[in-house]
Amino acid sequence: MQAEIITIGDELLIGQTINTNAAWIGNELSLIGIPVKFCTTISDEEKTILQTIDLAFSRSQLIIVTGGLGPTKDDITKETLCKYFETELEINPNALFRIEKYFEARNRKMLDVNVQQAALPKSCKVIDNFQGTACGMWFDKNGAVLVSIPGVPYEMKAMMTNELLPVFKDKFQVSSIFHKTIISTGIGESYLAEIMSDWEDEIRNQGLGLAYLPSPGIVRLRITSDRGETDLKLIDGFFTEIQKRIPQHIFGYENETLIEVVSNLLKSKNKTVGTVESCTGGAIASMLTSISGASNYFLGSLITYSNELKNELANVNLETIKHFGAVSEECVREMAMEGQKKLGVDYCISCSGIAGPEGGTADKPVGEVWISIATKQGVISKKYNFGDNRERNIQMTVLASLNLLRCVVLEIIE
C-alpha cells in the first residue's frame, strides 16, 4: 500500500507559492500509517495531468490531487478528470444548494461561473466543501482511489480532516499507528538524547518508535506505537518520567505552543504580566499579545532601547549602566523591578542583550542576553548565549523569557 500526492498549479512550479499543502497532507497521511512515496507538481495542462494520473495509478493505491478547481478558465482539473474517468459533468443539486447558501450568507451576488462549480463528474462521489464553493471528488478505479480536492489550504485542510482522513484510516491503514508528542524548549537535541540515553533503549525494546523533531529553540519528542491506543499508558509512563527529570524544559504536548501554555497558565492563576525590553524591541510583548484574550493577563510594556530611556522610563541608574553596561544582570534587575511596579503587574519580564550582528566585544559577544523576571516577592535573572544571528537571537530570547516566566509561575526554577 502506498499513497501519492499530485499538486496542480503553475504558481507552485514558478515558486510564487510554496507547496505547504503537500507537506501537510504528507504529514497527516504518515501519522495514520499511510506511506507517501511520490509527490508530483505539474502545471494546468490536460495532457500532463492525464499522464501523471495514469502513472500514479500504475503504482499507488491512494492518489490525492489538489488544485485546479477554481471558477476561472485556467482551472481544468474537473474537465480533465471527466476525460480520464470517461464520464461527464452534470449539475449536482446538493452542491448547487450549498453554493447558493454560501453566497447568500455572505450577501454576495452569485455569478454564472459559480453555478458551474456545482457541475461535477457523474461517476464520482461528491465531497462537501463547508469552507468554499469547490467540491471535492472521490473516484474508485480497480480498488484504488483518487480524490481531487481544492488547493486553497484551509478548504483542503477542513475537507481532509473532517471528510477524508477518517475514511482513509478505515480503508487503507496498514497498521494501527498511535503516537504522542511531548515538547521541550531550552535544551538541545544532543543534551536531550543524553538525558534519555539510559531508557531510550527501553523505549525501543518495548516495540515503540522514538523520533526527535527539532526546530529553532524547540525539540519535539514523538513516541510511536503500531499497536494502537493500547500503548497509551506505556507511552504516558515514559512522558511522566521525562517531565520528572527536566520539568523546566518540558512545556506541553502535541501541537501546543509555548505562548498558549503560558497564556493559559496566567489566566488560570489570574495573574498579570508586563515587560521592559531592550534587545527584543517589543517582540516579547508582541508574542504575549499574539493570541486572543491577551487583555486578561497582559497590561503593557516599556521598550527601552536607548540607554537614556532605560534611565528615564525604567529608572535604571545611569551609574549601573556606566559600571556594568546595559547588558548586565544589574541592569535587567533594575528594569524588571521598576517595570513590575510601574506597570502594576504580578510578573515583569525584562531583557537586555546584544542582538547583533554588530555591537559584540570579546567580553560580551553577540548573542549574550540577560533575562530577568520580577515578582512582588523578588527577582530572578539568567544569562543566555544564543549565537550570532540577529533574528534567531530575538526569537530565542522570546522563547527563553516565556519559558522562564512559566518556571517562575510554576515554581520549578533550577
Added chain:
Amino acid sequence: MQAEIITIGDELLIGQTINTNAAWIGNELSLIGIPVKFCTTISDEEKTILQTIDLAFSRSQLIIVTGGLGPTKDDITKETLCKYFETELEINPNALFRIEKYFEARNRKMLDVNVQQAALPKSCKVIDNFQGTACGMWFDKNGAVLVSIPGVPYEMKAMMTNELLPVFKDKFQVSSIFHKTIISTGIGESYLAEIMSDWEDEIRNQGLGLAYLPSPGIVRLRITSDRGETDLKLIDGFFTEIQKRIPQHIFGYENETLIEVVSNLLKSKNKTVGTVESCTGGAIASMLTSISGASNYFLGSLITYSNELKNELANVNLETIKHFGAVSEECVREMAMEGQKKLGVDYCISCSGIAGPEGGTADKPVGEVWISIATKQGVISKKYNFGDNRERNIQMTVLASLNLLRCVVLEIIE
C-alpha cells in the same frame, strides 16, 4: 526546452520539512526564462531514483536533483547516479583538499565519512561547494543536463547562484528575459488594476508582460521584457508614471522590504522614532528593531494595552476614553503626542484597534484600527479596517503604520 526538479528525501514526503528548495529553484529558473514543468519529490530509494531520472530525461532538457548527498548511510544519490550514468566513484583531490580546509577552518576533526564525501563519479563535472562538504555534480546526456546538488538550502542557493544559474542562462535561456519589479502597499490588486487600466494595454502593446504578485498587504508589479535590458528605459518610464500617480502606495523596487526602506529613510534624514501601541502589543516596535542598526533611529516605546496604562504611561485623558472609546481618533492623537514628548523622538507612531476575534461591536467592528503619527509640528491620524483575522490585523497595522510614517517623512500624505 523545459526543466524539471527532482527533490529527494523522506523528510519532504512525510511533511517534516516543507519543500522551499523547489519553490526557490522554480522561481530562479523562470526568472531567467527557463520553464519548469515538473517537480517530483521521492524517497531515498535506488529503484525510485533511477526510474524518476529516466522519466525526466524522456521529456526535459535540464534536470535539477537536490538532496541525498549527506555523509550518512541513508544518502544514496551519488551511488545511484553512478549506476545510472554507468560510472564509478573516485576520490577527487580538489574536493578532498577543500573538505580538509573546511574542517581545519572550523577546528573540527575530519572523520572517514567526510573523506568519502570527496569520492565523486568519474564521468561528472564537479561543482564546488564553498558552504559545505557535499560537492555538486554535472552530467551531460544526449544534449540534456542533469545536475545533482545538496538539499541544505544555503548550500544549494550559493551553488545555484554562483556556479549554475549563469551557466544555465548561457546554455538554455530560450529568450533574453529582463524584468523589473515595483512594490506597493495599502492598495488592493483590483484598485491597482483600475488605476493602471488606461495604460495596462499600452504596456502589453509595447510587447511587455505585466504580472500582479499579491501577498498580505503588498502587491508587487512585475514588468517583463523578452528583449533584454534594451527595454530598461521603457520599463522605467512606466514605473515613474505609477509612482507619480500613487506615490503614497509605492515604496520600493525588486526585493526591498518596507522596513528596510523606512529604516534607510530615517537614517538618511537623521531622524528618530518611537511608538505608543495598543492593539499591536509591540509588533510595530519589534518590526522597527528587526534589522541591524536600529539603534540609529529607534529609541523606545510605551505599550499601553490596558486603559489604565494608556492613562498612566501615555497620559491619555480618562474622559477621552470614556467619551470616544480607546479605539478612536482622539485616543490615538493623545497617545502619539505624549509619546513624542516622553520618548523624545522626532516621530511617534501610535495605534489602537480591535484586533479580534472578540471585542467588536456594530459601531466598531473587529479590524477597525486608528493609527496616528505625531511630529514636533503636529499630528496626523487615519482610520483603517483590516477585517476579521487577528494575526492579519496586527500584521496589516504594522505595515500601514510604517507606510504612514514613510509618507509623513516624505511629506506625501494624501
